[in-house]
Amino acid sequence: MKIEILNCNNIEQGTFEIRENVLNIKYAINGAGKSTLAKAIAFSVMNRLGNKKQLSELTPFKYQGNAERAPQVKGIEGISSIRIFDEDYVNDFVFQPDELLKGSFDIFIRGEDYEKGIQIIDKLVNEIKKLLAEDKDIEGLIRDLTELSNGFGKPTQKGIHGSSPLSKALKGGNKVANIPVGLEDYKDFIQGAENFKWIKWQMDGKAFIDISERCPYCVGDISEKKGRIRRISEEYDAKSVENLNKMVEVFQRLNQYFSESTRKKIDEFVENTSGYTDDQVNFLREVRDQIDRLRGKFSKAQSIGFHSLKDVDKVVEELKSYCIDLGLFNHLQSENTESKAKVVNDSIDRIQEKAGELQGNINKQKILIEKLVKENSTEINGFLRNAGYSYSVDIKPDGNGEYRLKLTHNDIDGEVSNVRTHLSYGERNAFALVLFMYDVLKKNPDLIVLDDPISSFDKNKKYAIVDILFRKGGSLRGKTVLLLTHDFEPVVDMVKHHSDRFEGLSTSFLENTHGSLAEKGIVKADICSFIDISNENIRDAATPLLSKLVYLRRLFEVTNEKVFEVTNEKGLDYHIISNLFHKREKPEIPGENGKREMTQYEINEGNSKIKEKIADFDYAKMLATVKDDAKLIELYEDAENNYEKLHIFRIFCEGKPEPVESDVIRKFINETFHIENDYIYQINPRKYQLVPQYVIDECDRIIASRFR
Structure with a gap:
C-alpha cells in the first residue's frame, strides 16, 4: 500500500510503501521522523476506530490553528x-503485578483446540450448571447465605466479630422491635421501612433544639419534649439500625431453609x-458453619467443569463429593432446603453415568495444556538462553482456572516478584519485544509497527531478537510488519548475510530533507564494505x-599497510592526500623525531599509487583548488549528497581559526572524516543521505554568514 503523510511534526510531506504480509524495514538516521511516522499511522487508524488518540496531536507548531494544514495520513x-x-505498550501490558504479560492465559493457552476441549467437557456437565443457573431460588439462596455469613464479620473465637454488621445491629438488643419506654409515640418512625434515615434526620436536627423552644421543623412548642427528643439519639444509632434492618431481612428470607427449632432460636x-448471650453466639457459630458449608456445596456445583476436576485422579470418586447430605446440616433441614439439594444430587447422579467419558476428555485437555505450556515456554527460554539472559519463564496455573506467565531466575527457586525493579532497561525491552510478538500473533492485527525496538542491544542479543521475531514458524513471519530503525546491523544481518533465512523482506532508506520525506529501496547488492563503496565511487x-x-x-x-614502525603511520599515498587536504605546499610525513618533509622519492611513490586509481591526479592543480575558497564553495554547493558536502566543508575549514563554534557539530564532522566509526558494511553515501540535514544546514549557515 502506498502511504502519504502530511503535516505531522517534522514531516510536511512524505510518501512510502508498506508491502502486505512481509517485513517492511525502514532504515533512517536519527531525526528523519521514524517515531512520527509510527504515531501518524497508529493515530490515524485509532481515530477512525473511535480511539481517544488524536492525529491532531502531531500538528507542527508552525501550523497549529491552521485547519488547512491539519495532519493527514492517506492510503x-x-x-x-x-x-x-x-513505551506505552511496555507500560500498559508488560510486567503486570501478577504476570509477565497482561492476558497471558488468552495469549498462550486459550486457543481453538483449548476451547473445543472445554466445550466438550462443559457439555457433559452442563445439566447441573444449567439447572442451577435457571433456578432463581438457588441463586437467591446462595446470595443470602453469603450475606448472612458476611454479617458475622472476620472469623473470631467469640463467633461474632465486634465490628461486624451483626454485632452492631444486635449487641445492645433489638430496640426496633422493642421500643424503649417513653418513646412509644415514635413507633411509626422507629419501625418504618426507612427508620435509619429518620433517625439520622433526628440526630442532625438535634443541634438546633437548644436555639429555641420551638421545633426547628414545625415551630411548635417543644419546651417540655426536649428530653424525649434527645433520647432518640441516645438509644439509637442510624448505622446500627440500618445494619439491623439488613440482617433481619436476610434472616427472614432464609427462614424457609432453617429447621423449625433453629428458626425459633x-x-x-x-x-x-x-x-x-454467649450461648446464643455459640449456637449461631454452628449455624454459620453450616451456612458456609452449604453455600460452598452449591458454589462448587455451579463451577463444576474442567478446572475443578483437572487435578482429580478418579472423576467418579470426586463427583460423590459434590452431593449434599442434609444429615450433616441439622440447622438447615427443611423441605425447601431438601428440594434445592435434590437438584444438585440428581444432576450429579446423571453425570456419574458419564464419568468415564468425562475422565477421558479431561485427560485430553490436560495433555493439550501441557503441550502448549511446553511449546511456548521452551521457545521463549531458548531465546533467553541464546541472548545470554539468566532468566527463564514458566506458564503456571493461577488457582482460578487460568494460567499466568511467570519469570524465574537461574539462581533462585520460585518466581521473581517486582519484575520491573530487577530487570535492566535492555532486559525489559527484550522481554517486552518477545511477549509483544506472542500478543500480536494471538490478536492478528492488520498492521504491526515496531518503532526502533532493538537499537539498545548488543550484536548477539540483536540477532537473537531478530531471529525469534521474524525467522521461525511461530513468529511474525508472513505478517504485515513495519520495522523502523536507525540501527544498520539488523539490516546487514537480514538483507546481506542471512537473506536465505529472512525471505520476502522489503527494505528501504528514509530521508527527510527540510520536511520532505522520501524512501529509497535497499537490496542485498546495495550493502557493501566501504572498500567496495570507495572503489565504486572512484570509478564512477x-x-x-x-x-x-x-x-x-x-x-x-x-x-594500506603501516610502513613506519616507529610512528606506526600509514602509507605514502595516504599521506599525499592528507597533505593535500591540509593545504600544504610541501607534503610532510611523521618521522622518528617529529614531522619532516617527504622526499621526492616518497612523493613520487605516493603519487604513483594514487594515479593507479585516479589517472589524472595532479597534486599542484588540486592544491590550487583546495586553497581557492570560492572554488570550494562552488564544489560544496554542487555536491549532490551530504556526505561529500561535509568532507568538502571540512577541507574548506582547514587553516581557518575555529570556523565551527559548536563542539557537537565539530565532533560530528571530525568523526565522519575518519574511519573508526564506520560499519564494516554500509550503504553508499552517494546514493543515500547518511549525514543529517541539520549538520549540513549548520555548514550552510557558517559559509553564508562568515565567508560570503
Missing part, C-alpha cells in the same frame, strides 16, 4: 486494526431486648575529482 483505509510496540436472637565518472580523493583517502586508511 491506510484498508487497515482496521493495528498494534504498535512502543434465631427469632429469639433477633428479637432479644438486652443483647445476645560522475564523481567529482575532489570527492574521488575523499573516497580514496578513506580507502587507503582502511587498506
Whole structure:
C-alpha cells in the first residue's frame, strides 16, 4: 500500500510503501521522523476506530490553528486494526503485578483446540450448571447465605466479630422491635421501612433544639419534649439500625431453609431486648458453619467443569463429593432446603453415568495444556538462553482456572516478584519485544509497527531478537510488519548475510530533507564494505575529482599497510592526500623525531599509487583548488549528497581559526572524516543521505554568514 503523510511534526510531506504480509524495514538516521511516522499511522487508524488518540496531536507548531494544514495520513483505509510496540505498550501490558504479560492465559493457552476441549467437557456437565443457573431460588439462596455469613464479620473465637454488621445491629438488643419506654409515640418512625434515615434526620436536627423552644421543623412548642427528643439519639444509632434492618431481612428470607427449632432460636436472637448471650453466639457459630458449608456445596456445583476436576485422579470418586447430605446440616433441614439439594444430587447422579467419558476428555485437555505450556515456554527460554539472559519463564496455573506467565531466575527457586525493579532497561525491552510478538500473533492485527525496538542491544542479543521475531514458524513471519530503525546491523544481518533465512523482506532508506520525506529501496547488492563503496565511487565518472580523493583517502586508511614502525603511520599515498587536504605546499610525513618533509622519492611513490586509481591526479592543480575558497564553495554547493558536502566543508575549514563554534557539530564532522566509526558494511553515501540535514544546514549557515 502506498502511504502519504502530511503535516505531522517534522514531516510536511512524505510518501512510502508498506508491502502486505512481509517485513517492511525502514532504515533512517536519527531525526528523519521514524517515531512520527509510527504515531501518524497508529493515530490515524485509532481515530477512525473511535480511539481517544488524536492525529491532531502531531500538528507542527508552525501550523497549529491552521485547519488547512491539519495532519493527514492517506492510503491506510484498508487497515482496521493495528498494534504498535512502543513505551506505552511496555507500560500498559508488560510486567503486570501478577504476570509477565497482561492476558497471558488468552495469549498462550486459550486457543481453538483449548476451547473445543472445554466445550466438550462443559457439555457433559452442563445439566447441573444449567439447572442451577435457571433456578432463581438457588441463586437467591446462595446470595443470602453469603450475606448472612458476611454479617458475622472476620472469623473470631467469640463467633461474632465486634465490628461486624451483626454485632452492631444486635449487641445492645433489638430496640426496633422493642421500643424503649417513653418513646412509644415514635413507633411509626422507629419501625418504618426507612427508620435509619429518620433517625439520622433526628440526630442532625438535634443541634438546633437548644436555639429555641420551638421545633426547628414545625415551630411548635417543644419546651417540655426536649428530653424525649434527645433520647432518640441516645438509644439509637442510624448505622446500627440500618445494619439491623439488613440482617433481619436476610434472616427472614432464609427462614424457609432453617429447621423449625433453629428458626425459633434465631427469632429469639433477633428479637432479644438486652443483647445476645454467649450461648446464643455459640449456637449461631454452628449455624454459620453450616451456612458456609452449604453455600460452598452449591458454589462448587455451579463451577463444576474442567478446572475443578483437572487435578482429580478418579472423576467418579470426586463427583460423590459434590452431593449434599442434609444429615450433616441439622440447622438447615427443611423441605425447601431438601428440594434445592435434590437438584444438585440428581444432576450429579446423571453425570456419574458419564464419568468415564468425562475422565477421558479431561485427560485430553490436560495433555493439550501441557503441550502448549511446553511449546511456548521452551521457545521463549531458548531465546533467553541464546541472548545470554539468566532468566527463564514458566506458564503456571493461577488457582482460578487460568494460567499466568511467570519469570524465574537461574539462581533462585520460585518466581521473581517486582519484575520491573530487577530487570535492566535492555532486559525489559527484550522481554517486552518477545511477549509483544506472542500478543500480536494471538490478536492478528492488520498492521504491526515496531518503532526502533532493538537499537539498545548488543550484536548477539540483536540477532537473537531478530531471529525469534521474524525467522521461525511461530513468529511474525508472513505478517504485515513495519520495522523502523536507525540501527544498520539488523539490516546487514537480514538483507546481506542471512537473506536465505529472512525471505520476502522489503527494505528501504528514509530521508527527510527540510520536511520532505522520501524512501529509497535497499537490496542485498546495495550493502557493501566501504572498500567496495570507495572503489565504486572512484570509478564512477560522475564523481567529482575532489570527492574521488575523499573516497580514496578513506580507502587507503582502511587498506594500506603501516610502513613506519616507529610512528606506526600509514602509507605514502595516504599521506599525499592528507597533505593535500591540509593545504600544504610541501607534503610532510611523521618521522622518528617529529614531522619532516617527504622526499621526492616518497612523493613520487605516493603519487604513483594514487594515479593507479585516479589517472589524472595532479597534486599542484588540486592544491590550487583546495586553497581557492570560492572554488570550494562552488564544489560544496554542487555536491549532490551530504556526505561529500561535509568532507568538502571540512577541507574548506582547514587553516581557518575555529570556523565551527559548536563542539557537537565539530565532533560530528571530525568523526565522519575518519574511519573508526564506520560499519564494516554500509550503504553508499552517494546514493543515500547518511549525514543529517541539520549538520549540513549548520555548514550552510557558517559559509553564508562568515565567508560570503
